[in-house]
Amino acid sequence: MNDIAFDIDHHIATLTLTRPHKLNAVTPDMTTRIREAAHEINTNRDIRVVVLTGSGKAFCAGSDIAELDSYPTAWEFRDRPDYCDAIRGIRKPVIAAVNGYAFGGGLEMAMSCDIRLAAGTASFAAPEIKLGWIGGGGMAAFLTHSIGPSNAALMLYTGDPITAQQALAWGLVSATHPSEDLLPAARELAGRMAERAPVAAQTGKLNLRAAYAMPLENCIQYERDLQTVSFATQDAAEGREAFKQKRPAKFTGR
Structure with a gap:
């Protein structure tokens, strides 16, 4: 099953996570596809801007926890290919259209993008502490830069979610839109950016x-x-x- 959709139209690449029954939780195979898409984006001169989004009620719920015990050791887990690294390695502007839950690695993935727009129903969390570990894709650094150290500490130490409205007030996202308007708004912004040099x-x-x-x-x-x-x-x-x-x-x- 292909859990990633990738298309190009008018200089805009849209990368969509399409595993809605698992809240778009990322598997190792999906990571491979994301890395391949990032390479295509960087090397294809026709692509000028990227929109990253999810299908269903989630943007991304992070890594698929059911897959994490497949790593023989914690060190091999540490050295695994990382989807946030792949997004962060894209050299062109990337817009996250956060359509729903952005939890754990999904929040890190959104923060690895340059601009974040959110549906009014979206929510954001760094829930790793509830499972006994912390984020490893830039969670603390990104949150501190985006929302300040006190708000970052609140999210990191509780693991509790915040609403899209709170994320907007804290500066984690640039704008919120009704769910049905989110992707059109992201693509309209991408279109304006694609007209630039x-x-x-x-x-x-x-x-x-x-x-x-x-x-x-x-x-x-x-x-x-x-x-x-x-x-x-x-x-x-x-x-x-x-x-x-x-x-x-x-x-x-x-």
Whole structure:
């Protein structure tokens, strides 16, 4: 059974988890497919933006717990291929359309995306503590950066879910939509982003990542270097020419 759907339309790749009877909990086979899709996204020049979502009432409930005892040792569990690493390794902008439960690794997967939109009925949790362990896909780092250390501690130490409205108030998501409007809203946003210069979008993503990790002066210098790279592209020349001619720019990713 194929538990991942992947399609490309008008420069937008949509990656959908399609295991609704298990709340889209991720198996090792699904991880392989997600990693393959991430590679396709990075190497296919036609793809400019990605939308990641789930089917049914869940975005993703994390790893399939029934599969975790298949690892002979904790060390082999630690070294397993990771689906959050695959999403985080996508070089192009990624929008998470969180349609339902985003729990555990599913929350980490959503936070591995650049922008998060949520259905009003979605909920978010870091429930690993209820099972005796903690997240391992960036849970603490992402939550601390997204919602602050106190709110992150509240989620990590209780494992209890928060609503989409609370997630919006805390800054975990950028917007909420009625369930039926979520995917159209994500695709409309992706369409606007796909019209922008692809090299500028990818260098902008590198710049945002640097802002997490670098001291301020280093980050500004890195930004200036990235600006120089993007300024030298054909798309930048097209953007300047379009501005002078008062017409929309036509970017090609070169």
